[in-house]
Amino acid sequence: MSESAVPLVVARRRFGETTRRDLWWVQPLLVFAGLSTFVVYATWAAFQGDHYTYGPYISPFYSPEIFGTSPHNWFGPKPAALPPWLPFTPALLILPIPALFRFTCYYYRGAYYKAFWGDPPSCTVGEHRTTYWGENSFPLILQNIHRYMLFISMAVLAILVVDAWEALWFADPATGRVQFGVGVGTIVLAANVTLLSGYLFGCHSMRHVAGGCVDQISRAPLGARAYRCVSCLNRRHMWWAWTSLFAVGFADLYVRLCSMGVWTDVRIW
Amino acid sequence: MGQTATFRIWRGNGHEGTFTDYATEVTEGMVVLDAVHQIQAHQAHDLAVRWNCKAGKCGSCSAEVNGHPRLMCMTRLNQLNLAKPVTIEPMKAFPPIKDLVTDVSFNFRAKKSIKPFKPRPPDAPDGTWRMAQADVERVQEFRKCIECFLCQDVCHVLRDHRLFDEFVGPRHMIYAAALEMHPLDVEQRARDLKDAYGVGFCNITKCCTKVCPEGIGITDNAIIPLKERVIDQLYDPVVKLLRMFR
Ligand code: SF4
Ligand code: SF4
Ligand code: FES
Numbered sequence: 001m002s003e004s005a006v007p008l009v010v011a012r013r014r015f016g017e018t019t020r021r022d023l024w025w026v027q028p029l030l031v032f033a034g035l036s037t038f039v040v041y042a043t044w045a046a047f048q049g050d051h052y053t054y055g056p057y058i059s060p061f062y063s064p065e066i067f068g069t070s071p072h073n074w075f076g077p078k079p080a081a082l083p084p085w086l087p088f089t090p091a092l093l094i095l096p097i098p099a100l101f102r103f104t105c106y107y108y109r110g111a112y113y114k115a116f117w118g119d120p121p122s123c124t125v126g127e128h129r130t131t132y133w134g135e136n137s138f139p140l141i142l143q144n145i146h147r148y149m150l151f152i153s154m155a156v157l158a159i160l161v162v163d164a165w166e167a168l169w170f171a172d173p174a175t176g177r178v179q180f181g182v183g184v185g186t187i188v189l190a191a192n193v194t195l196l197s198g199y200l201f202g203c204h205s206m207r208h209v210a211g212g213c214v215d216q217i218s219r220a221p222l223g224a225r226a227y228r229c230v231s232c233l234n235r236r237h238m239w240w241a242w243t244s245l246f247a248v249g250f251a252d253l254y255v256r257l258c259s260m261g262v263w264t265d266v267r268i269w
Numbered sequence: 270m271g272q273t274a275t276f277r278i279w280r281g282n283g284h285e286g287t288f289t290d291y292a293t294e295v296t297e298g299m300v301v302l303d304a305v306h307q308i309q310a311h312q313a314h315d316l317a318v319r320w321n322c323k324a325g326k327c328g329s330c331s332a333e334v335n336g337h338p339r340l341m342c343m344t345r346l347n348q349l350n351l352a353k354p355v356t357i358e359p360m361k362a363f364p365p366i367k368d369l370v371t372d373v374s375f376n377f378r379a380k381k382s383i384k385p386f387k388p389r390p391p392d393a394p395d396g397t398w399r400m401a402q403a404d405v406e407r408v409q410e411f412r413k414c415i416e417c418f419l420c421q422d423v424c425h426v427l428r429d430h431r432l433f434d435e436f437v438g439p440r441h442m443i444y445a446a447a448l449e450m451h452p453l454d455v456e457q458r459a460r461d462l463k464d465a466y467g468v469g470f471c472n473i474t475k476c477c478t479k480v481c482p483e484g485i486g487i488t489d490n491a492i493i494p495l496k497e498r499v500i501d502q503l504y505d506p507v508v509k510l511l512r513m514f515r
Contacts, residue, residue: 013429018335019356105492110473120425123476124336124361132430135496136469144500204489208497215452218401234489 013126015118024122034242035108038249042095045252049089051259052252056167057185059252062190064159065090094156098248101153106204107241109135116130146173147205157193157200164189170267182269186253192247199240204235271296274346275354276304278316280368289313290354294437295346301357302341304329305369316474317368325482327393328417332369333358338419338480360422373418379437382465387456404452406477410490411447413483414440426470439477439487446491449498459502468495 018024045061052062053070067074068090078088102108113119120127135143166187170181200206209229211217218224233240257263274295277288291308293458295382302320318341321327325343332341335356349355363371390398420439428434437445445466449458462468477487485491501508 018336019333021350021353048298097468106473110475110488113472114474119472120429120474120476123423123425123474123479124333124428125340127425127429129480132426132432132470133465134426134470134472136435136463136467140472141469144496144504147497147505160500204493205497208494208501212497213501215450215454216401216404218403224403 005226011090015126015128016121016178017126018122018124020122020124024125028115028118028122031074031111034245035112035115038245041249042252044098045256046091046095047087049091051256052091054185054255054258054265055183056169056171057189057255057258057265058163059091059255060160060163060196060248061095061252062089064094064156066093076263080177090235097149097152097156101146101149102241102245104149105148105241107237111142111238122140134135146203146208150200150203150205153200157196160189161197164193180269181256181267183263183265183267184255185258187268188247188251192244192251195244195247198233199237199244202235202237202240203230204234206238207234208229272288272351274304274351276308277354277356278305278308278368279356279358280313280316281365283365286365287339288356293419295320295351300354301332301334301339301344301346301348301349304346304355305341305357317366317370318327319370326415328415331360331417331419332421333422334358338423340417340419340482343482348469359363360418362420362422362424362428372446373421376416376421376438376440377420379441380444382437383441383448384458385457386448386451386454388453389455398453400452407490408447408450410485413485414443415483416440417482419480419482423476423480424471425466425474425476426472432467432470436470437465439458440491441466442468442495443485443487443491444472446495449495457502459499460494463499463503468492468499471496 018035042061045059052059053072058065058070058072062068063072067075067078069077073090082088114122118128119132129161133140135141164186167186168180168182169178170183171178207227207230210230211223214220214223217227254263258265272295273292275290275292277290280289291312293304293312295304302318302323305316305318309318318329318330320330320342322329323342325340328340330341331338333339333356334341334344338360341357357369358369359365359369360373363373363375366372370476388398391397417439421427424439426436427438445458445462448454448456471488471492472492473488475488478485478489481487
């Protein structure tokens, strides 16, 4: 604002200072624990380069498998031109896309600014920083690439939908004939794409594109309906964000443990 | 109820102050403002408190009850733990005047800085306009604001970082959104939203949304859509390119 500032400088509060009586630190702590666990697991899993397929299933961390050695690969094994010292797994090519999408997501931003940056630790709780730039300048101004990450992630989601479809077709080990079937893994992959769709289609940037950007939405009936649908998902964006995060991690774990022989995939059909 | 409860009330002037404990009898159905009035009537005649409607509609009685920005007239005592003293403080983002009363004039200046409504030329020869309900619905939510400034109080950009010169605060973001998304309005505010109103300072931590007594979706329905509009107008190269061909 251009006019004069508030004249009186109120004493700055210390970090964590508040007159709140409730357990204000529980929520940021849960966010911290949840996101850290996921990041550690996902990083570990992405560097394994092994046990990411099982029968018709492929782990969502490793799909699309652009280069790789499993039957799901698109363009054959790792290109020889890549320097051998460069760490390579199919996941390392693809995981940065959903990672950046989630990193720039409006819900996660608010959540990790609190849980990881303490800015603020929680509402009306004192902060430890004296300077603040917000998302107004570099580097956090880069969060504005979120809409691009959304469009790219949509393409990845489409591929995961195809994976879930392919998880319905099992090859008979004796005859090699492919037949329709449903395993627990099929349900895990289908649940994953359902939750991911709810998360992506309820994205705030999606809401803007679907109709939020126009002031006279009644002139575009299709846009009005799209805007309503996206807004409806968007209202529970946090729920979709967490459930889809859990689902995608669990889908990888499921395929991994089946492939390692720890879990047995039960055929339901 | 018919029990005695202690209220730890901030007593002070513009420079200094302290908490003072007042024990008073509370009965069923009382709100925090009733208790404050009772204390003012019987124990502390000079206790300064701002109020008006006692119905959650004038936005005068904003304060911090046990650390939570609340309307005192809408905070029932049975929502609080009366076994411990209930702390009542003035809003901390604004300069204190006396006791529970603060100087909220920053908000009036901030509001004036927002570019006003500029309608397109009238649709009909008699100088009137036509709007569809579907188009005004979105801005009607923002018009529920009672200007209690609790959202301004809780916002850490103002409260902790004191960026009053850079950021107009969540209340004025919804005010700007109500104008910007209005189906008749043709004013351009993207540049001001970024430079003068400081939409980039909001880090979408949603404290404002949580305290709004009118339940306005400040962050999701106003600030984030405004951020997206600023991206359209000022950052997104693809949108810029598309606009050139239109
Ligand atoms: S969401 Fe933005 S405007 Fe609201 S309290 Fe947080 S930083 Fe302030
Ligand atoms: S937006 Fe809500 S919290 Fe903010 S001033 Fe208006 S009514 Fe109060
Ligand atoms: S007295 Fe009017 S809102 Fe509380």
